[in-house]
Ligand SMILES: [Ca+2]
């Protein structure tokens with residue numbers, strides 16, 4: 001069974017040479033929740049006046065988070081459970097290169113991929129005894145998707161992810177590549193820590209996973225896709241048509257990222273909540289988060305009369321079976337231009353991925369939110385200067 005396009009620590013070559021695999025372990029299944037006293041639902045959220053530029057009001061409400069087990073559904077998406085979130089503002093689009101450039105111009109911020117790798121920091125995230133990579137592997141860089149040969153096995157993402165010195169948000173495919181003609185594309189090769197820094201500068205924050213998934217569903221509760229029940233086609237989202245990862249037919253017009261908003265919005269008016277680039281959330285990734293939540297974090301709701309998790313947050317500790325030695329892993333949502341139904345249908349709103357917070361990749365981006373009942377602003381969080 002093939003794994004999905006996975007995140008890897010940015011020193012992928014060192015990890016691969018050390019024999020670190022990417023096995024997916026089945027999520028744990030929890031027990032039914034114990035009875036809890038009912039709690040009153042929060043008052044219905046009203047749309048505040050004065051929308052922040054580029055943001056859409058997400059009215060909040062209850063929805064079914066996750067997915068029933070089924071074809072293409074990974075174990076970490078189950079069990080489906082009821083969740084309620086408060087209303088919040090959300091960026092209509094993924095953060096673009098143009099927007100990220102404004103942030104860098106205003107602050108002088110240097111992204112993780114533009115800094116040398118700190119081996120002392122990295123060694124804490126890999127298996128004990130992992131040898132230090134060659135010096136050229138510790139130069140600034142990021143992971144670039146590279147179409148492999150026809151016989152590439154699907155169970156080893158290292159076959160199409162290439163550690164590329166000089167790759168960063170300004171040069172997404174490495175030296176010689178440019179964003180000059182991609183200013184309205186989503187910024188990529190930014191790590192979760194970079195996204196947090198941008199959000200603080202913008203007076204926003206990253207969404208919780210629950211907020212993101214509620215917003216992605218656009219009011220279509222319990223449906224497999226952001227647009228409803230119909231199977232994906234090339235007009236729905238920027239994904240991969242053809243045979244992943246060796247043949248991209250580009251039926252949707254885009255081999256890599258697309259300018260934001262080229263595909264139809266969802267029910268809330270948000271664009272690219274399916275595909276284009278994965279979007280970082282605030283929550284830590286835990287493959288067994290949902291059974292834990294169902295076992296521990298639900299409470300009875302009025303008037304629904306069924307257990308519901310109210311504004312759930314991610315766990316305090318990450319548990320990412322694909323990066324078992326990483327100290328932290330953050331949730332990514334929405335899939336990307338690399339998603340294909342034959343391999344990874346992660347453009348479904350319930351799909352989840354974990355990613356180490358210092359990793360930049362060709363298909364990772366983000367969008368921000370404001371308000372609601374999510375995590376406090378990261379304004380006070382230190383911006384790392386030299387850590388990886
Ligand atoms: Ca495409």
Ligand SMILES: [Ca+2]
Nearest residue numbers: 272275277334
């Ligand atoms: Ca997206």
